[in-house]
Amino acid sequence: MPRTGVFVCWCGSNIGGVIDCPETAAAASGFPGVAFSTDYKYMCSEPGQNMVIQAIREHRLDRAVVASCSPRLHEETFRKTLVRAGLNPYMLEMANIREHCTWVHGADIQQARIKAVDLVRRAVAKANRLEPLFESEISVTRRCLVIGGGVAGIQAALDVADAGHEVILVEREPTIGGNMVKLDKTFPTLDCSACISTPKMVAAATHPNIKLYTYAEIEKLAGYVGNFEVTIRQKARYVDHEKCTGCGTCWEKCPTRVPSEFDAGIGQRTAIYIPFPQAVPNKPVIDREHCRYFATGKCEICAKLCPTGAVDYGQEDLVLTEKVGAVVAATGFGLFDWSRVYGEYGYGQYPDVVTGMQFERLVNAAGPTGGKLLRPSDGATPRTVVFIKCVGSRDEAKGRRYCSRICCMYTAKHALQVLEKVPGASVFVFYMDVRTAGKGYEEFYQRAVNNGTVYVRGRVSKIYQDGERLVVRGVDTLLGRPVEVDADMVVLATAVEPGSGAAETARILGINTDQDGFFQEAHPKLRPVETHTRGVFLAGACQAPKDIPDTVAQASGAAAKVAGLLSSKWLSTNPMIATVNEALCTGCFLCVPVCSYRALEPKKITERLPGHPPREREVAGVNTGLCQGCGACNVACRAGAIEVRGFTNEQLLAEVDALCQ
Amino acid sequence: MRYAYYSGCTLHATAREFDLSTRAVCSRLGIELEEIPDWNCCGATAAHATSHLLSVALAARNLALAETQEADLLVPCAACYHRLVTARKEMSENPHLRERVVRIIGREYRGRIGVRSLLEVLDHLDPERLAAGVVRPLRGLKVACYYGCLLVRPPAVTGFDDPEQPQVMDRLMRQWGAEPVDWGYKTECCGAGQGFSNEPVVLKLVRDILATASRAGADCLVCACTLCQSNLDARQGHVNRVYGSDFRLPVMYFTQLIGVGMGMEARELGLDSLFVDPRPVIRALG
Amino acid sequence: MVPLNLNRAIKEGARFVRRLEAESGQKISDCNQCGKCTAGCPLGFAMDLMPNQVMHLIRVGLWAEVLESRTIWLCSHCAVCTTRCPRNIDLARVMDSLRITARREGRIGSERSIALFNEIFLDSVRRYGRAHEFGIGLRHNLLTRRPFKDSDLGRVWLRRGKLKLGTRKIKGAAEIDRIFSEVERTEDGR
Structure with missing residues (x-):
């Protein structure tokens, strides 16, 4: 016969202000198995916990029910209390009579009292x-x-x-640096983006603890926290980087020109190329799709000119594996393709309607115009520039409903750059709101206003080309009238969205994505860099639109989590996981696809039944490192062979019975 | 304690009782008032709506005259105070403007004297000295202190008390035994400047002020501005006619009530020359 | 409604903005249209343009609408806007500058009464050195063709000896007249 102790907490007036806690404790004393029951003002406090320990010792209790708040808050606390009292920590059950009762039924005290007693009985x-x-x-x-x-x-x-741990850094592009290194200047301090990011790139590439794979993608992640095995595909570069010195002869002489991805399509690159002069590594790859040799079998200019014979058309993709204990996903963001849907802005047909990223390249000293602001159509200096914010953001009809968070600030920066580069220029910004939540951000926006940017509150309905000018038709809602601007160039602040391939990465990593496709953090406030898959962490805009300061902060946060995880050689696992009764398992494996954590897989057992010869058959096996104890398999198992420890069928049915009394 | 006294045009006409009561109260408190010889109109709202330079110059002539008296300027009327204090501040912050104005008025002006409102001066008096003057406390009189605009705004110019929750007049009334009511329209504009041209607009503002004061339980309004006083007092009849209301709230200058507290006669203080007769309220004090 | 061409309007309004900023000492683009001025304006209920709209119209070059509005004359210069403006704009001062400009440019709209009052008032000051309330009231009533306006109040004041029919100049009346002339000369010379 169990000897259960019941401890009813007042939680100050949170619970005690609604129900009569002594009465609840008294009711509990009559339940089967209850050897002791009491109540206290704050059970989680030091005296409260000591009271629990003393009661366990005095009344020889072997398990405890704490009726208080959500187990999310204090289950850990009271498990430790049980350990201090000499009990197994899992001999605890919480009854949530705060969130599930007094907080929501405060208006009906009578029903709240009844429900509290029911919850304790359960x-x-x-x-x-x-x-x-x-x-x-x-x-x-x-x-x-x-x-x-x-x-x-x-x-x-x-x-x-x-922190002293080895890192495998994998980048799918030919260079590291991501989006940041494409930017010209960074708000709100206007420091040169390349100047602050290229030293970091070099530091990463030369760090003795960092092993860098560029032009490589992950294909598979197996294993579980502390013991992952990742499969990496090193894409063929057709250049032997061991031999290559990065002299540049090949890309100078390559006859093929294609739009440069790095320049957001407004500049050009060759087929054998480095994305930009400060690329890391500073050695080229061949873009097989556009290379003349791969298309026609002729050319080979690069191979002929290479002084070290590094060009190798026969190179093949390389697949390799690495063992790691933790993973940080930092796959960044992509930009909304406005030209597919914004017909009113010309579906991308007007050359002088560009995106914010294209504008960055247009004003970048290392960009296709050498930093001179020239419009793409005729190379003329634009004297009137219109910026349109929220193109694809906050647009449920055509784009995304969320705010992309960075556009207000970079548009203010762009406005300032136009005013600086083109003296006497007119700059208009069409906006719905100006959001400047960040240190020094509001001041930066005001600087753009003070320097002459005209902010017009309202959306642009249509842009059309009329001769040399672009007519921008919008509204000034503060004026309550439609307005028009004759523009030389229009810049669209396109929405931030999950990077291309984000869904595939999430699938490989076994993590969730949110409704917008960004990687889902474990808790929006309290666990923002963790995922529901233990050992996999998030950094940067792959989790949500983010600017550079927030990205860097989150990255350091993720690194701290990783360092914590890797600080010990051993890791204790959660015992409340699925277990398979192999005798009952029929080997249907319905449990395998329902498991989000890939913790279930078929395994062979040898079955010995009395009066039968031993036979081999397949049953479900649980990987205890991967299982998170969610219970999905338990539900799916038709034979009732799977149970989750701490939530067994018997325990759950007893709860239901108690509630239905 | 000696001050150069700037009474202003209205104190010699429709606001005569403000001048009467100011002189009577000051003399009793030992505040010596020396009228500025041959002062001129401060320019009022008409000047600054017409020419900024003119508005400063008209006020500056008075400042220059007062400077020869070597005493701070004391101004009872809030409207005049506002113009004088504004001109003083602008000239002290802008030497270029001062030079220009000095040339225009043809008088020396160095900006050595201060401009004080009478309320401010009384607030800084020794409380014991004030208490000694109270012979007939205004016990039980519920007063709504009305500061209006020009004393308190803009605070950067007038520097008078708190611009949103001023207390100077309330404090003074309390010292005299009255009971200031808490009400929300202490500093709301009464629109006096529009009285001549837009009476319907002004009547609404006056009505709102009177109604709020009544609801707060006030027996009377106390004010420090000639424009406000005549607007709230004289137009009460028009308000009642237009809105069908029945307001009969006396609107007195703070100097008049102080005088009553000092035991002065109604005539001495000009209490008999207001539109809404305050004497029943005063008599009720016993 | 025909769309307003912003380039043109702002370009054409730039000179006005520059002059208004010089006159008032306030920067028009400082206004971020939060509307707190309008929220607190005691005369807002009677205005044709809200105070924040005044700022915005000037910003986008529609200054003519502002100069001809009733609003700038209905503003009582109570300075609630100035006192509470989160951007420290002295809007009351801007309103003053607008009145000055409207008068100077002869662009006073339908709300002429206040401008007329100011003129009569200053005329009295110029002539006598002080404001003679009776004369001012009477002239204003005659010129606005409302001879009996406030005559009930006037009668009471007269009876109580508060309004004087006669006028007396201050000794320095000539000096005051000279101040007016000097100001005019200085301002014309600008």
Whole structure:
């Protein structure tokens, strides 16, 4: 017979102000198995916990029910209390009579009292059937994988590496640097983006603890926290980087010209190329799709001119694996393709309607115009420039409903840059709101206004080309009238969206994405860099639109989490996970696809039944490192062979029975 | 304590009782008032709506005259105070403007004297000295202190008390035994400047002020501005006619009530020359 | 409504903005249209343009609408806007500058009464050195063709000896007249 103790907490007036806690405790004393019950003002406080410990010792209790707040808040607290009293920590059941009762039923005290007693009865019924559970330990590979070589990935990699752990940094582009290195200047201090990001790129590439893979993608992640195995595909560069010195002869002489991705399509590059002069590594790759040799079998100019014979048309993709204990996803963001849907802005047909990223390249000293602001159509200096914010953001009909968070600030920066580069220029910004939540941001926006930017509150309805000018037709809602601007150039602040391939990365990593496709953090406030998959962390805009300061901060946060995880050789595991009764398992494997964590897989057992010869058959096996104890398999199992420890069928049914009394 | 006294045009006409009561109260409190010889109109709102330079110059002539008296300027009327204090501040912050104005008025002006409102001066008097003057406390009299615009705004110019929750007049009334009511229209504009041209607009503002004061339980309004006083007092009849209301709230200058507290006669203080007769309220004090 | 061409309007309004900023000492683009001025304006209920709209219209070059509005004359210069403006704009001063400009440019709209009052008032000051309320009131009533306006008040004041029919000049009346002339000369010379 169990000896259960019931401890009813007042939580000050949160619970005690609504129901009569002594009365609830008294009611509990009559439930089967209850050897002792009491109440206290704050059970989680030091005297409250001591009271629990003393009661366990005095009344020889072997399990406890704490009726208080959500287990999310204090289950850990009271488990530790049980340990201090000499009990197994899992001999605890919480009854949430605050969030589930007094907070929501304060208006009907009578019903609240009844419900509180019901909830305690349920908890006692379960507690009576609890079994001790034991944590086990798994070993930890003290290395970290960082996916994405933008500023988030670089920062996370550097911080983990500085903490003394080896880092595998994987970037799919030919260079690291990500989006940040494409930018001209960064708000609100206007420091040159390349000047602050290229030293970080070099630091990452030369750090003794960082192993860098560029032009490479992850294909598979197996294993579990502390013991992952990642499969990386090193794409063929057709240039042997061991031999290549980065002299530049090949890309200077290559006859093929294609739009440069790095220049957001407004500049050109060759087929054998480095994306930009300060690329890391500073060695080229061949774009097979556009290379004349691969298309026609003729050319080979690069191979002929290469002084070290590094060009190797026969190179093939390389697939390799690395073992790591933790993963940081830092895959960044993409930009909304406005030209598909914004017909009213010309579907991308007007050359002088450009995106914010294209504008960055147009004013960048290393960009296609050498930093001179010239409009794409005829190379003339634009004297009137119109900026349109929220193109694709806050647009449920055509784009995305959320705010992209960075556009207000970079548009203010662009406005200032036009005013600086083109004396006497007119700059208009069409906006719905100006959002400047950040240190020094509002002041920066005011600077744009003070320097002469005209902010017009309202959206632009249509842009059309009329001779040399673009007519921008919008509204000034403060004026309550439609307005028109004759513009030489229009810049669209396109929405930030998940990077291309984000969904695939999420699938490989076994993490969730939110409704907008960004990677889902474990808790929006309290666990912002963790995911629901233990050992996988998030950094930067892959989690949500973010500016550089926030990205760097989150990257360092993720790195701190990784360093914490890798600080020990051993890791204790949660014992409340699924377990398979192999005798009952029919091997249908319906449980395998329902598991979000890929914790279930078929395994072979040899079955010995009396009177039968031994036979081999397949049953479901649980990977204890991967299982998070969510219970999805439990529900799917038709044979009733799977149970989650701490939530067994018997325990759950006892709870239901108790509630239905 | 000696001050150069700037009474202003209205104190010699429709606001005569403000001048009467100011002189009577000051003399009793030992505040010596020496009228500025041959002072001129401060320019009022008409000047600054017409020419900024003119508005400063008209006020500056008075400042220059007062400077020869070597005493700070004391101004009872809030409207005049506002113009004089504004001109003083602008000239002290802008030497270029001062030079220009000096040339225009043809008088020396160095900006050595201050401009004080009578309320401010009384507020800085020794409380014991004030208390000694109270012979007939205004016990039980519920007063709504009305500061209006020009004393308190803009604070950067007038520097008078708190621009949103001024207390100077309330404090003074309390010292005299009255009971200031808490009300929300202490500093709301009464629109006096529009009285001549837009009476319907002004009547609404006056009505709102009177109604708020009544609801707060006030027996009377106390004010410090000639424009406000005549607007709230004289137009009460028009308000009642237009809105069908029945306001009979006496609107007195703070100097008049102080005089009553000092035991002066109604005639001495000009209490008999207001539109809404305050004498029943005063008599009710016993 | 025909769309307003912003380039043209702002370009054509730039000179006005520059002059208004010089006259008032306030920067028009400082206004971020939060509307707190309008929220607190005691005369707002009677205005044709809200105070914040005044700022915005000037910003986008529609100054003529502002000069001809009733608003700038209905403004009582109570300075609630100035006192509470989060951007430290002295809007009351801007209103003054607008009145001055409207008068100077002869662009006073339908609300002429106040301008007329100011003129009569200053005329009295110029002539006598002080404002003679009776004369001012009477002239204003005659010129606005409302001879009996406030005559009930006037009668009471007269009876109580508060309004004087006769006028007396201050000794320095000539000096005051000279101040007016000097100001005019200085301002014309600008």
